[in-house]
Amino acid sequence: MLENNQTTAMRESLSALMDDEASEMELLRVLKAVEQQPELRQRWASYQMIAASMRGEVPVAPYVDLSSSISAALEDEPVHALVVAEKTWLHRVGRMAIAASVAGAVIVTGQLSGFGLGDVGSDGASVLAASGAPAVSGAVPSGALPAGFRAPDLAARTVSSHKSMPAAEGRTLVKRAPSAPVNRRPSPEVQAYLQQVMQLHADNASVNTGRGVLSYARVPAVKVQPPESSK
Amino acid sequence: MVHALYKSFLFSSPRSPFKWRRPLLATAVYLFACMPVGAAENLDRVGALLGGMSQALREQSYQGLFTYEHGGALETLKLLHQVSDGIEVSSLEHLNGPAQRYSPSARKTDCLSPSDRRLRGLLPDVSGTLADLATHYHFYIREDQRVAGREATVLQIVPRDEYRFGHTFTIDKATSLPLGAMIFTPNKTVLERLQFVDLSLLTDAEPLAVAPSAFLCQSEPAPQELWRVGWMPSGFMSAGVNRSESVGDMMMFTDGLSSFSVFIRRSVAGVAAQGQAQRGATVAFMQQYRFGQTVYTVSVVGEVPVRTAQRIANSIQPVGQG
Numbered sequence: 001m002l003e004n005n006q007t008t009a010m011r012e013s014l015s016a017l018m019d020d021e022a023s024e025m026e027l028l029r030v031l032k033a034v035e036q037q038p039e040l041r042q043r044w045a046s047y048q049m050i051a052a053s054m055r056g057e058v059p060v061a062p063y064v065d066l067s068s069s070i071s072a073a074l075e076d077e078p079v080h081a082l083v084v085a086e087k088t089w090l091h092r093v094g095r096m097a098i099a100a101s102v103a104g105a106v107i108v109t110g111q112l113s114g115f116g117l118g119d120v121g122s123d124g125a126s127v128l129a130a131s132g133a134p135a136v137s138g139a140v141p142s143g144a145l146p147a148g149f150r151a152p153d154l155a156a157r158t159v160s161s162h163k164s165m166p167a168a169e170g171r172t173l174v175k176r177a178p179s180a181p182v183n184r185r186p187s188p189e190v191q192a193y194l195q196q197v198m199q200l201h202a203d204n205a206s207v208n209t210g211r212g213v214l215s216y217a218r219v220p221a222v223k224v225q226p227p228e229s230s231k
Numbered sequence: 232m233v234h235a236l237y238k239s240f241l242f243s244s245p246r247s248p249f250k251w252r253r254p255l256l257a258t259a260v261y262l263f264a265c266m267p268v269g270a271a272e273n274l275d276r277v278g279a280l281l282g283g284m285s286q287a288l289r290e291q292s293y294q295g296l297f298t299y300e301h302g303g304a305l306e307t308l309k310l311l312h313q314v315s316d317g318i319e320v321s322s323l324e325h326l327n328g329p330a331q332r333y334s335p336s337a338r339k340t341d342c343l344s345p346s347d348r349r350l351r352g353l354l355p356d357v358s359g360t361l362a363d364l365a366t367h368y369h370f371y372i373r374e375d376q377r378v379a380g381r382e383a384t385v386l387q388i389v390p391r392d393e394y395r396f397g398h399t400f401t402i403d404k405a406t407s408l409p410l411g412a413m414i415f416t417p418n419k420t421v422l423e424r425l426q427f428v429d430l431s432l433l434t435d436a437e438p439l440a441v442a443p444s445a446f447l448c449q450s451e452p453a454p455q456e457l458w459r460v461g462w463m464p465s466g467f468m469s470a471g472v473n474r475s476e477s478v479g480d481m482m483m484f485t486d487g488l489s490s491f492s493v494f495i496r497r498s499v500a501g502v503a504a505q506g507q508a509q510r511g512a513t514v515a516f517m518q519q520y521r522f523g524q525t526v527y528t529v530s531v532v533g534e535v536p537v538r539t540a541q542r543i544a545n546s547i548q549p550v551g552q553g
Contacts, residue, residue, distance in 0.1 A: 208485035
């Protein structure tokens with residue numbers, strides 16, 4: 001019963017937030033609750049989707065959950081390395097800006113979804129070896145995804161080697177050093193490369209999943225064809 | 232204003248055994264949940280359905296309009312597939328969003344992919360039945376449905392492990408073509424749905440202006456591979472390798488119903504990203520690895536759960552090492 005009341009109160013806070021009527025306390029409470037309750041997070045996403053569709057703004061990828069990014073940005077603390085992957089992109093944005101934009105932040109297009117991006121060079125300067133131990137992720141989500149992509153649910157494990165997959169000899173997981181400068185600009189190269197591999201994979205899927213040319217429906221339609229050559 | 236709409240989503244109540252994520256797909260899941268559980272896994276009938284579908288898709292001439300629904304987005308597409316003298320050509324056009332058209336290269340209809348062979352029961356190791364698929368999936372034949380004005384058989388394919396997705400095919404009784412296809416996670420969250428609005432067979436297909444010599448049947452997987460995939464879910468087999476300047480080495484795999492592709496190339500500035508992305512059922516996982524003195528970008532793209540993609544990426548080894 002108590003739980004039900006709490007849930008109802010939380011839903012009220014959520015809808016107040018949707019209507020731009022939430023206090024700062026309510027905002028923090030919602031963000032905290034959303035972190036712990038996937039059900040509430042999904043509800044929030046649904047509300048956002050409805051509101052967006054009523055404004056005629058339904059993007060290609062309506063469900064991009066950035067709520068924990070927002071929480072992380074608000075916490076204003078160093079983020080633990082194991083969960084850093086999905087949480088840092090808003091870090092430098094001011095509190096006010098976050099609070100103001102929070103109601104609209106759950107829905108963004110693929111342009112903002114969390115795909116790690118970094119100039120990992122082959123010089124080793126920004127490369128950490130992680131053989132043996134479970135690797136931590138220093139991926140910095142920013143950059144761009146092909147239209148229609150979204151970052152997977154944040155509950156998923158972040159980029160790291162699987163615990164049950166011991167790092168094999170001779171193979172080293174390359175990670176960005178936390179101190180390395182961060183490239184936050186969207187990268188057309190990553191976008192173009194993903195688009196390219198998607199398209200090539202669709203060739204594979206079209207002959208190898210028993211659904212023929214229907215598989216090409218999965219390749220996002222983009223205005224600009226990816227460049228043929230890589231730098 | 233928004234409050235009033237909340238109610239319309241109450242039907243996706245938390246009492247449901249399934250996860251509710253995308254309201255637009257809720258109806259599909261609802262149907263799915265209400266279906267009676269198939270009593271017996273009639274493998275012969277399932278084999279006939281899958282084999283018939285695989286064959287019809289490639290050997291019939293048809294055109295149609297279908298919707299592709301993923302993550303709350305809905306797209307409409309136009310499909311044209313023509314067969315003449317044993318050669319198939321097809322095109323797929325996006326009807327909304329940026330104008331885009333795919334025209335995969337023409338193929339001979341008797342050029343069978345590993346998936347075709349598995350679905351048609353032609354692989355030597357399965358001796359005409361779906362034994363191998365059945366070790367990885369449960370098959371259920373659900374209540375008939377009517378889609379695009381046609382009567383259809385509903386075949387639901389549920390994975391037996393967590394490494395692959397499930398499928399639902401709505402197969403036209405008259406033509407054996409799939410009128411609908413749905414992919415869901417092992418937890419039965421629907422990821423994408425594809426459904427025809429209109430489908431018609433082309434009776435008088437015009438002769439195709441394609442020289443038969445212009446294409447080759449893709450040969451068996453090349454024996455000489457530079458990379459070894461140390462782990463992949465059981466049931467997946469190689470479906471060929473490829474190499475190109477722009478994306479590097481490509482290895483393709485299928486278990487008959489799902490496929491994934493592995494891309495490996497030297498890291499270049501600007502594309503040395505790491506992370507994961509998802510669109511409908513397609514997952515892309517990208518990571519950088521150092522082999523010897525060189526850093527490589529490994530990308531796994533496929534209709535598999537992201538943890539599967541990640542595990543596959545982590546298991547890549549250059550041949551000759553390990």
